[in-house]
Amino acid sequence: MPILIVDDDDIALELLQNTLEDEGYEVESANNGYDALEKLRSGRFQTVVSDWEMDIMDGVQLCREVRKRCFSSYIYFILVTGRTSTKDVVEGLDAGADDFIAKPFEPAELCVRLRVGERIRALESRNGMIFALAKLAESRDTDTGSHLDRIRDYCRVLAQQLSTLPAYRDIVDGDYIQTLYQTSPLHDIGKVGIPDNILLKPGKLTEEEFAIMKTHVEIGAETLAAVAANHPGMDFLDMALELTLSHHERFDGSGYPQGLVADEIPLSGRILALADVYDAITTERVYKKAATHDVARSVIVKGRGAHFDPDIVDAFLAVEKEFIEIKSQFESTNEITDYPSSLQVQLAV
Template sequence: MNILLVDDDPTNLAVLENSVRCFGFEPTTVENGRDALRLIRTGSFQMVISDIEMPGMSGIELCREIRGRATNGYVYIILLTSYCDTESVIKGLDAGADDYMSKPFHPAELQMRLRAGKRLLSLEGRDLVIFTMAKLADHRDNETGAHLERMRLYTQLLASELSNWPQYRNTVDGQYVRLIYMTSPLHDIGKVGIPDRILLKPGPLTPEEFEIMKTHTIIGAETLESAAQHYPEADFLRMAYEIALTHHERWDGSGYPNGLAGEQIPLCGRITALADVYDALTSRRVYKPAFSHEKARRIILDGAGSHFDPAIVQAFLNVEREFIQIQHRAATDCVEQSLFQVPSFRSSLNLPMTV
């Protein structure tokens, strides 16, 4: 992440620049507010650290200018001040600063404040990116109704249950549960690259068509990997990538696209796989009616150790009541499209191998 540093004192600026670079950020330095404002207008900086007391344009005036002008995304502003009185702090925050630090600053404190700013900026963009990308795929395949909302609730339930198990406590924490809730709706983002004649086909897919359909995992992974390269600070894209790529892998290695088996499959992919199959089974689609919870449960139990990670199946059983509540609520609240529905199935394809 690029950070703009603003201070009219060359010594202070050099110390700040060295500290920021040591923390893994890329600093750009200027010695006055007007030069800073010119650079901010380019849209190249999402974070600014500025001294308050500067000739020409003070840090507080710089804050007001940034907040009063349209910029490409939110700019996180930290003000540096030699004054620790409440009045100075209030003036800075009132002008639009997000944080402040006293000079001379402690490097460890600066590092923590930079991390907090980076976290906030990541969260600001995360929800918008996820929602936009997920809805893009959903509009291509709109027969699934509230599929995305159910998916995030199912995966959240399973991850929350696993977080209570001793063997997962070091892996599945509160942050993990939040991330899988946010990113699981991107599991089928790759369907944007599948031709309509296949994606929207009301009848069974031919073997050749199914091979094309299976490429949605690769397309989705490549899309998210490209986004991650452009936004390396967006850690959530790594989980989204893993989910898109691996949610059709099977515990016994018979899934796609890479035939991964067992714990070669990322945990988020194994969780999403069960949630996706359950929702596909209990939802009405153009190629099948909605199955009852009991029938879906039997299919999932039969798939333990072959299709599904046995631990994820056990977690499903532990939160089964909550799954039923979500499924029933969806059946009541969401009237899915029936146009062009026919009583045909995806022929010889194994039903739990959802697409």
């Protein structure tokens, strides 16, 4: 999206426009606050760089008007000014300015401040989109309780443990862990396309019903791919799509939908696979009672190298006390000690 620059000095406006265009930005200009507000109504701008001192609606007045109005998305507002006193800074922040840059400024400094704004806007958009999509999926299956909260915490502690190992240290960094934490709740978004009589069935699914249930993976991936196509630049959707498509793959290649083997399965999907099965075993669903941590631990250890990546099983064993704490934090059901074996195949459909 273009940046809107505002200044009533034509020479200053041209210099600023040339500076930003040289850095690869698309720029449009306005000569005063009223003109700027009219342009902002188009919804085409998410960043405003405005001079403070202008004869027709100064920068602070423009900022106040922007904050009073309801635009389609948050507008990041930078004031360009020669005023640097504490009183002036307080006045600008109180008006709703996000950042200041003092005159005369270096182009490199302005570009850095613009990139800060881009990161903040991207974070806002990402969090809003993730929350909306995750709640969409959750609305179809209220039986799962705090499933999404538990899943993201389980994924987080597994990833943090992996990050301490030499083999994963360069892969699983802070950004990876944060993105996994935020996108893992989207893994079952495709269940919005599964009929209620299958999704909420209080019993074992037939082979035909299970085949339909398994399509939630492709439905979810197609949904996220469509979102990504309409929101280019939101890189977090790459991980959301890969974990949605791969969290039912198994390490030995017996999973679905692609029958991927070992490292062919994205790391996010391998982490989520264990977290999802653990949660499925230890929480009550319409078709089963909740089992204990020890039962879940036994199933996971037995699946090491078959269902689950051995490294992730080892990470789970290293942090299982944290799993118990997370489970306890969101506890809402009574446990039983025996796991209903007739339903094991459908644990995390």
